[in-house]
Amino acid sequence: MVVSAGAETPTSTGASTDRGVTLDVHDLRMRYGSTDVLTGVSFSARRGEVLALLGPNGAGKTTTIEILEGFRMRSGGRVEVLGTDPARGDERWRSRLGVVLQSWRDHGRWRVRELLTHLGSYYAPYSTGRISRPWDIDELIQVVGLAEHAHKKVGQLSGGQRRRVDVAIGIVGRPEVLFLDEPTAGFDPSARREFHDLVHRLTDIDDTTILLTTHDLDEAEKLADRILILAGGRIIASGSADELSRRISADAEVRWSQGGARFVHSTGDATGFVRELFAQHGEDIADLEVRRASLEDTYMTLVRDHESGRADGATRAFEEVAR
Amino acid sequence: MSPLVVAARAGLSRGRIELRQSFTNAETLWGYLFPTVVLLVVMFFLRGAKVPGTEFSLGAQTLPSTLGMTVAFGGLVTMASILTVEREDGTLLRAKATPNGMFGYLISKITLVSGMTLVSVALLLVPGLFLFDVLALDSIGAWLTLAWVMLVGMVATMPVGAVFGSLLSNPRNMGLIMLPMMGLIATSGIFYPITAMPGWLQAVAQVFPIYWLGLGMRSALLPEAMAAVELGDSWRHLETLLVLGGWAVAGLVLAPVVLRRMARRESGSSVAARREKAMQRVT
Incomplete structure (x- = not known):
């Protein structure tokens, strides 16, 4: 299934940036040896949109994001990030991206402020009339909530604080596109909540396009304007959390009791079914319950469909990592 | 300002910051002091021994040789180990994600390793000059020789060290570099005149930079007459320049290719895989 978000596929580099399309991926393919990891991924995103690439482990999320970051060569298809093919992106292009x-344990001896000042300095020559790079360091430290720790060594920070440093490094150049791969892997629930707040704050401040990968549905639902479900190397569904649960799970479950016996019926037209039920049995009907499958149910079903290829998927995940 | 100039400046400042950090960190302080103290103690006990065929103190002859060894060690081993460690922990990937970050990173490592080498050389040289009256840096010529030998030595060894660092898959394989290094040091006339070695071993040692660095340093610090105990009865400055220059050219040609190849392969998942591996080793 080819998913195109809003805009038509732009034909030229200039057109894509003018229309505010920042990510444009068409028929992206990736093959490691004889294994196909991505078999035709297509999507696009506009300025200011938050996209979540959701899928089970080994679905090709990391591969996709690394191709877009320009860290990995693709086997086929067309990819444009800010109007440029990542495989040919120069340093000016790089200066407009953020990678979290x-x-x-890198930079453990560096102090937070010192490190951000240093990494930010590389972006200074890439300021434009619209965006002044890098971010003011004190303001940045404030935004990510590290004001109290600005003069601490990175190695002395807690896991959650360190992650804030990672985010600060990712956005120090005021990126137009920000990539986050599994941003909350290994987080406890409160650190996760804090991180989500941070991402929301970011999208409020700058008109940044954010692409994040996650295998956590809840996270995708909380953060993303649009969710792309990646399984078996393709995007099998996309849309907002609401749209997804409506589109994919047309069926609702109707439960009721009648004369002491309990009944369950699955139907695409719950309203019509219930009207019919009352018309026939009237007052005999009790304990009526209509439930639409939740996004989670839907997602689990989708993933289970691909579960048959699970062993296959596991090898792929392994290869992905080994590369 | 041009982005490359900005990155070069950032690299210099990064090198300076990391050099400063090396003085406040127990591990690197140990790395500065431990070899220095051991070498000075060894030389102290060798001070009475004589270089064969002369009345000259073997300890005094060893000191300049160890300065040459220190330069080679910094360029080859320190450079290589920093690169493998920082590739594993993701420092390099961060540089890759920054515009011109790799260029700045490289400048910073050259600054850092040069600085660390200078410090190590000074730590040996200053007490050494007090320990041995016969060593003299009292002429401009001697200082100039010391300077060019150090400079050419660093240019000859750092790129090669960077190539080794790029080729090693993880820091725990540093032994692959350390063992041959130890062998070369033992046969390069650092602690004992090379003339005592069999001819074939002399030939092997003269292929590598360590012997020539030791020789160059001796030529700077020892009295002219001591050239008589060297191979060819001479300080052989021209040959020193040629061999070290050869290593420099080879390294400078090879290093960009190898470093680029290594950098191209860096990605979040490759760092994650190494982290995973290292974690398993710990637990």
Whole structure:
């Protein structure tokens, strides 16, 4: 299924930026050896949109995002990020992107403010009339909530604080497109909540397009304007959380009791079915319950459909990592 | 200002910051002091021994040789290990995600390793000059020789070290560099005159930069007469320049290709995979 968001596929580089399309992916394919990881992924995003790439492990989320970041060569298809093919992106193009990496123990001896000042300095020559780069460092530290820790060493921060540093590094150049790969992997619930607040704040401040990957449906639902479900190397569904649950789960479940017995019926037209039910049995009907499948049910069904290829998927995940 | 100039400046400042950090960190301080103290103690006990065929102190002859060894060690081993460690922990990937970040990163590593080498050399040289009266840096010529040998030595070794660092898959494989290094140091006339080695070993040692760095440093610090105990009865400055220059050219040609290849392969998932591997080793 080809998913196109809003705009028509732009034909030229200039056109895509003019129309505010920042990400444009068409029929993206990736093959490692004899394994197809991506078999035709298409989507696009406009300025200021938050997209979540959702899918089980090994679905090709990381591969997709790394191709868009310009960190990985694709096997086929057309990709444009800010009107440029990432495989040929120069440093000016790079200066307009932000990548939030998962830190581990790098720069442990650096102080937070010192590190951000240093990394920000690379962006200074890339200021434009519209965007002044880099971000004012004190303001940035404030935005990500690290004011109290600005003079601490990165190695002394807690996991959640460190993640804020990662985000600050990702956005220090005031990116027009921001990539986040599994941003909350390994977070406890409160750190996760804080991180979500931070992302919301970012989209409020700048008109940044954000593409994030996650295998957490709840996270996708909270953060994204639009969710792309990636499974088996393709986007199998896309839309807002609402649209997805409506579009894919047309069926609703109707439960009722009649004369002490309980009944369950699955139907596409719950309203019509219930009207009919009352018309026939009237006052005999009790304990009526109509339930539309939740997004989670839908997602689980979708993923289960691809579960048959699970072993296959696991090898793919392994290869992805080994590369 | 041009973005490359900005990145070069950022690289210089990064190198300076990391050099400063190396003085406040127990691990790197140990790295500065431990070898220095060991070498000075060894030389102190060698001070009475004589270079074969002369009345000259073997300890005094060893000191300049170890300065040459320090330069080679910094360029080859320190450079390589910094690169492998920072590739594993994701520092390099951050540089890659920054505009001109790789260029700045490289400048910073050259600054850092040069700075660390200078510090290590000074730590040996200053007490060494007090320890041995026969060592003299009292002429401009001696200082100039010391300067050019150090400079050419660093240019000869750092790119090669960077190539090794790019080729090693993880920091725990540093032994692959350390063992041959130790072998070369033992056979390059650092702690004992190379003339005592069999001819074939002398030939092997003269292919590598360590011997020539030791020789160059001796030529700067020892009295002219000591050239008589060297191979060819001479300080062989021209040969030193040629061999070190050869290594420099080879390194400078090879390093950009290898570094670019290494950088191209860096991505979030490759760093994550290495992290995973390292974590398994820990637990």
